[in-house]
Amino acid sequence: MLALLQRVRYEEHMSGGKREKLQSVKGMHDILPADMPRWRQFENAFRRIAAVYGYEEIRTPLLEPTDLFVHSIGETTDIVEKEMYTFVDQGEKSLTLRPEGTASCVRAYIEHNISNQEPVSKWFYLGPMYRRERPAKGRYRQFYQAGVEVFGDAGPVIDAEVIALCVQLLSELGVSNVEVLVNSLGSRDGRQSYRDALRAYLEPFRAQLCGDCQRRIDANPLRVLDCKVPNDAKIAQGAPTVLELLGADDRSHFDRVCALLDQLKIRYRVEPRLVRGLDYYTRTLFEVRDLSGELGAQSALLGGGRYDHMVQDLDGPAQPAIGFAMGIERILSAMPASAEPKRSGVFVVCVQPDLAKDALELAQALRKQNIAAGVDLRGSALKKQLARADKNRAQYVVILGPDEIAKGVVQLKNLETQNQEEVPRQKLIEKLQSVK
Ligand code: AMP
Numbered sequence: 001m002l003a004l005l006q007r008v009r010y011e012e013h014m015s016g017g018k019r020e021k022l023q024s025v026k027g028m029h030d031i032l033p034a035d036m037p038r039w040r041q042f043e044n045a046f047r048r049i050a051a052v053y054g055y056e057e058i059r060t061p062l063l064e065p066t067d068l069f070v071h072s073i074g075e076t077t078d079i080v081e082k083e084m085y086t087f088v089d090q091g092e093k094s095l096t097l098r099p100e101g102t103a104s105c106v107r108a109y110i111e112h113n114i115s116n117q118e119p120v121s122k123w124f125y126l127g128p129m130y131r132r133e134r135p136a137k138g139r140y141r142q143f144y145q146a147g148v149e150v151f152g153d154a155g156p157v158i159d160a161e162v163i164a165l166c167v168q169l170l171s172e173l174g175v176s177n178v179e180v181l182v183n184s185l186g187s188r189d190g191r192q193s194y195r196d197a198l199r200a201y202l203e204p205f206r207a208q209l210c211g212d213c214q215r216r217i218d219a220n221p222l223r224v225l226d227c228k229v230p231n232d233a234k235i236a237q238g239a240p241t242v243l244e245l246l247g248a249d250d251r252s253h254f255d256r257v258c259a260l261l262d263q264l265k266i267r268y269r270v271e272p273r274l275v276r277g278l279d280y281y282t283r284t285l286f287e288v289r290d291l292s293g294e295l296g297a298q299s300a301l302l303g304g305g306r307y308d309h310m311v312q313d314l315d316g317p318a319q320p321a322i323g324f325a326m327g328i329e330r331i332l333s334a335m336p337a338s339a340e341p342k343r344s345g346v347f348v349v350c351v352q353p354d355l356a357k358d359a360l361e362l363a364q365a366l367r368k369q370n371i372a373a374g375v376d377l378r379g380s381a382l383k384k385q386l387a388r389a390d391k392n393r394a395q396y397v398v399i400l401g402p403d404e405i406a407k408g409v410v411q412l413k414n415l416e417t418q419n420q421e422e423v424p425r426q427k428l429i430e431k432l433q434s435v436k
Contacts, residue, residue, distance in 0.1 A: 027133070027141030037341055038332050042173065043126060046146045049169045050124040053161070055148050058123045060104035062130075066094040072103040072310055074279025076220040083131040097130035100278070102307065102323055103314075105149045110316030120152040126328075138298030138330050147304075147325035154320040155306065156253050159284040160260035162322055166288055166302055167266050175290070175334045178301065180268040182261070182286045183243065184254035185275070188309055190247045191282070195221050197240050205235045225275045228297075241272035250283060257284055280313075281305040284322065290334045301334060302326030340393075343416055345372030346432060347389030351401035353379035358400055362410070369429050390415060396432065 024030060031039060050057075066086050073079050085097040098104055105123055108114075114121050126146045133139055148165065150158055163180065170178060185191060198221040206214055209224070213232050216223045225236045246254065261268050274285055285305035293299075304324020311319045346366055350359040359375050366373040374392050376385045389397045399411035410428055413420040423431055 025141065027135035029140065029142070038335065038338060039328070041338065042146075042328055042331060042335070045169060045172055046124075046126065049165060049172065050148060053122070053165050055122040055124040058105060058108060058125050059127070060098075060101070060108050060125070062098055062128065063095045064098055064104055064107065066096040068103050068107055068314070069096055069099060071314060072106065072280055073100070074220070076216065076223060077279055078223075079131060079278070083133055085130045085132060099131045100129055101125050101127070101145055101147050101325055102149060102280070102310070105323070106310050106314055106316070106321070109149075109151055109319075110311060110314060115152060115311075115317045115319050118152075120150065122148065122150050124148045136296070136298065138295040138327070138333060140329065144328040145325040146328055147323055149321060149323035151311065151319050151321045153322070154308070155284065155322060156256040157260060159257045159306065159322055160264060160266075162304065162324060163257075163261060163268070163286055164264050164266060166286075166304075166324060166326070170288065170301070170331070173331065174336045175301070175331060177290065177292045178334075179289050179291055180261075180266065180286065181271040181274050181289065182257065182268050182284070183271050183274040184246060184250055184257075184283050185242055185281050185285050185305070186246050186250040186283065188282055190245065190250055191222075191242075194240075194242045194245050197245060198222065198224070201239050202235070208235065220279065222275050222279075225273060236273070239273075242275075243270070243272040253283055276303050276305065280307040280310045282308045286324070288326075290330070292334065294333055295330055298330060300327075301330050343393050343395040345374065345392075345394050346396045346398055347374040347376075347385075347392055347394035348398045348400065349376065349382060349385035349389060351382050351399065355400055355402070355405070358405060362398065362400065366429065366432070369433065371429070371432050398428070 047057075066084070069084060070080055075081070079099045084099055086094060088094050105125065109121065124147065127144065128142050129145050130142055132141055135141060148162065150162065163182070167180065170176070186194060199217055202209070202217050202221055202224060206217060209217070209232050210227065210229045213224045213227050213229070216227075224232065225239065227233060227236065243254075258268075258270070274287055276285060276287065283306040287303040288301045289299045290301050291299070302324055304322070306320070306322040308320040311317060311321060348359045348363045348366075350356055356377050356379055360377060363373040363375040374389065374394060376388050380388075386397065395415060397413045397415060399413065404410050408425050409422050410425055411420055412423045412428070412431070
């Protein structure tokens with residue numbers, strides 16, 4: 001019914017006048033071919049490091065039942081309260097474009113009975129996420145995350161290993177002006193007493209807090225701690241911290257994580273006010289922030305932590321878990337400018353338009369041998385073809401003219417050294433393969 005209503009509304013909107021200019025949805029961006037080298041640089045490094053640490057890739061659907069996110073992320077979080085893209089489909093099911101990756105991984109872990117097949121699972125994922133936030137630099141409505149999840153290991157050693165993975169990845173990508181923040185939220189029972197302590201602290205300030213936070217005192221006082229309204233943030237500064245109230249087991253878990261980070265020579269700062277915007281975390285919580293100032297308020301490059309109850313809360317077995325997610329766009333902004341891409345491959349040019357077919361034939365012969373070969377088939381002037389070879393960052397141009405064709409040779413020019421030599425056509429592939 002709702003789906004029908006949505007369609008009627010859309011049709012009314014369309015017939016109401018001129019079609020709106022077609023452009024991408026606000027906060028959602030194209031990644032153009034020119035941007036891809038940096039994206040690939042990130043993805044290759046992430047995949048390599050994930051493999052080195054023993055993680056396997058998982059891909060889950062972009063759409064999930066809305067309930068999955070409501071029950072895992074938490075009803076009183078900003079994401080569930082106001083940011084999800086939710087709609088009712090033709091089968092009257094409420095579906096949501098995934099706002100993050102962890103809940104989907106947990107659903108898949110339970111659905112495929114993975115805990116019966118292996119004691120510990122280490123997964124990584126990469127892909128787009130959707131949140132209807134106010135767009136700003138580093139904050140989009142479709143953004144990409146890369147993340148890992150570990151199921152079946154209660155830590156604390158794995159907690160330190162997961163943080164070490166993040167630190168190694170950022171360092172290999174040249175993102176060095178960063179700070180690692182760690183905290184512990186304690187176990188779920190401990191969290192309850194912390195909530196009570198927070199409520200007691202916040203109550204006298206109730207009238208001074210924003211409307212959202214007045215509601216949060218009752219629904220979920222932890223959320224007051226990450227409110228961005230300046231006066232609320234000031235009040236939150238004076239609140240008791242969760243670290244002060246940690247129980248003995250949680251304290252020892254946290255101390256061991258810190259000791260392991262010291263042992264691995266990872267620099268970090270304990271930030272007792274770090275709570276992050278999702279409800280499912282327990283015990284270890286961490287975030288890496290960019291210190292360059294480039295990203296303004298969106299300085300959180302990645303965040304993660306332990307979520308020991310989520311698998312069971314979503315009707316799976318009792319299995320502890322930890323993970324993190326990083327915003328790829330934010331990491332790319334923090335990465336140093338890349339050097340001009342190295343030259344590679346070949347570009348075949350011909351000195352007159354009627355030789356374009358010979359150029360294509362030669363390019364095809366090279367491609368069949370796995371040699372990247374560009375060619376301009378539009379009958380452009382030689383100068384234009386050479387300019388295109390240069391723009392394509394080809395390492396060699398192969399020049400074909402009537403004399404060369406008659407003699408069964410080609411001119412081979414190295415665009416790096418500008419050396420040019422005549423090479424018999426038969427020897428060309430062998431020669432290019434030897435210098436590849
Ligand atoms: P979260 O899933 O909220 O824990 O966020 C993990 C990371 O995803 C953040 O540290 C950001 O780098 C990135 N991220 C979250 N929301 C957005 C957004 N709206 N736009 C861009 N990146 C985001």
